Amino acid sequence: xxxxxxxxxxxxxxxxxxxxxxxxxxxxxxxxxxxxxxxxxxxxxxxxxxxxxxxxxxxxxxxxxxxxxxxxxxxxxxxxxxxxxxxxxxxxxxxxxxxxxxxxxxxxxxxxxxxxxxxxxxxxxxxxxxxxxxxxxxxxxxxxxxxxxxxxxxxxxxxxxxxxxxxxxxxxxxxxxxxxxxxxxxxxxxxxxxxxxxxxxxxxxxxxxxxxxxxxxxxxxxxxxxxxxxxxxxxxxxxxxxxxxxxxxxxxxxxxxxxxxxxxxxxxxxxxxxxxxxxxxxxxxxxxx
Numbered sequence: 001x002x003x004x005x006x007x008x009x010x011x012x013x014x015x016x017x018x019x020x021x022x023x024x025x026x027x028x029x030x031x032x033x034x035x036x037x038x039x040x041x042x043x044x045x046x047x048x049x050x051x052x053x054x055x056x057x058x059x060x061x062x063x064x065x066x067x068x069x070x071x072x073x074x075x076x077x078x079x080x081x082x083x084x085x086x087x088x089x090x091x092x093x094x095x096x097x098x099x100x101x102x103x104x105x106x107x108x109x110x111x112x113x114x115x116x117x118x119x120x121x122x123x124x125x126x127x128x129x130x131x132x133x134x135x136x137x138x139x140x141x142x143x144x145x146x147x148x149x150x151x152x153x154x155x156x157x158x159x160x161x162x163x164x165x166x167x168x169x170x171x172x173x174x175x176x177x178x179x180x181x182x183x184x185x186x187x188x189x190x191x192x193x194x195x196x197x198x199x200x201x202x203x204x205x206x207x208x209x210x211x212x213x214x215x216x217x218x219x220x221x222x223x224x225x226x227x228x229x230x231x232x233x234x235x236x237x238x239x240x241x242x243x244x245x246x247x248x249x250x251x252x253x254x255x256x257x258x259x260x261x262x263x264x265x266x267x268x269x270x271x272x273x274x275x276x277x278x279x280x281x282x283x284x285x286x287x288x289x
Contacts, residue, residue, distance in 0.1 A: 001112050003240040004038070004101035005249035009256025010237050011041035013229050018049030018072045018085065019274035021092065023266040024258065025182050026077065028096035031262060033180035037253070038097040040116070040236040042229055045085040045092065047072055050199045053080040053143065058281045060141035062201045071199060074274045075284065076184075078173035081143035083186050084196040089216065091229055093117070093236065094184035102181055106174075107151055113183040114154070114172055116239035120187075120232040121156060121169070124221040128156035128169055135213075139205045142196070143171050144214050156215050167215035189228050190216045 016024070021043050028039040049072040050061065056075070060082065066073050071084070085092065095113050103109045121128035135148035148155065154170040172185035191214050193207035217228045237245070241252045258266075273279050 001115050002242065002247065003040075003250070004097060006098075006101065007037040007251050008240045009037045009039055009253040010233065010240070011039060011043075011256045011258070012233055013042040013044050013091075015044040015046035015087070017047065018045050018051060019074045019270045020266060021045065021049075022051070022074055022076060022274045023269035024262075025094045025096065025184050026177060026269055027258075027262045027266045028094065029177040029180035029182040030265070032096045032098050033178040037256070038095075038101075039256070040095050040240060041093065041256075042232050042236070043092045043094070044087060045072075045090060046087050048087045048090075048195070049074060049085045050082055051076045051085060052082050052280070054078060055283055056080075056082055056141065057283060060201055062199055065198050069195075069198070073199075073280060075280050076173070077175045077177070077182070078184070080171070080173055081141050081146055082200065083143045083171060084192070084199045085186060086190070086192045086195060088225065089188065089190035089192045091187040091189050091217070091225070091232060092184065093187065093232055094182060095236075096180055096182045099176055099179050099181050109181060110152055110172070110174060110183070113174065113181070114185075116235040117154065117170055117172065117185060117187070117232075119239065120235035121154075121217075123231045123235060124217060124223060124228065126156050126169070126217060126220045128154055131155045131166065131168075138209060138213060139200075139203050141200055142203065142205075144168055144196075145205060145210065156220055165212070165215075167213055169215045169217065169220075187228075187232065188214055188216045189225050190218050 138145040156169040174183035193210040
């Protein structure tokens with residue numbers, strides 16, 4: 001399935017702090033809703049960051065460990081458990097598109113917007129797809145260790161057939177904001193099990209158990225991080241514009257950027273929401289604006 005028609009921009013990987021990346025996802029949705037271009041982008045967490053699910057209890061976080069290790073903590077607009085985004089081991093993407101242009105049914109929309117993610121894995125030679133049957137929960141506060149569900153969890157096996165385990169490789173989620181849909185996701189490049197678990201308070205899971213549940217693109221495909229990012233960006237652009245790059249009804253700026261107004265708006269959201277102590281360290285729900 002291809003992307004909806006219209007004007008698009010591809011914003012290539014930019015390293016920014018987690019609160020700013022979450023703010024830019026929200027800004028991209030506002031731009032799409034206001035008639036501006038829809039956005040596909042990749043991004044990098046710099047420094048490494050723990051994002052909490054929208055309603056996640058802050059007591060599940062080891063705040064001292066995050067402070068000591070220089071790990072940012074922010075809260076996503078999407079639900080689920082916490083995700084540690086390593087500045088090297090995580091490749092992030094997001095898609096912001098007018099809500100009227102995509103299916104209204106959540107799973108239909110989700111599967112449409114996950115098409116380029118699955119294509120990126122295919123380009124890397126990674127056998128990935130939705131998990132065929134549920135896998136039990138290991139540790140509820142951590143998104144990657146929750147129950148894996150066939151409707152939306154993406155797992156992968158060894159590209160060379162030497163590893164028949166199916167392990168989670170991508171976490172994806174979406175929300176609607178001002179007549180736009182934003183889907184963002186975390187694609188694992190390398191599994192940083194110890195660092196991931198150390199961001200949580202008293203996780204009842206060992207690093208070995210974490211590695212048995214989660215796989216990385218570098219491990220499965222034998223590629224470096226730059227190759228993995230390039231595959232994701234190529235897949236996003238091809239989803240929008242077609243493999244030949246000239247799909248009728250679509251324009252795409254392949255070297256898109258943020259406007260000054262968007263960056264100012266994002267900085268405002270960082271200060272009032274994504275780095276605000278009250279919003280990050282309490283359970284939201286009273287205000288989703």
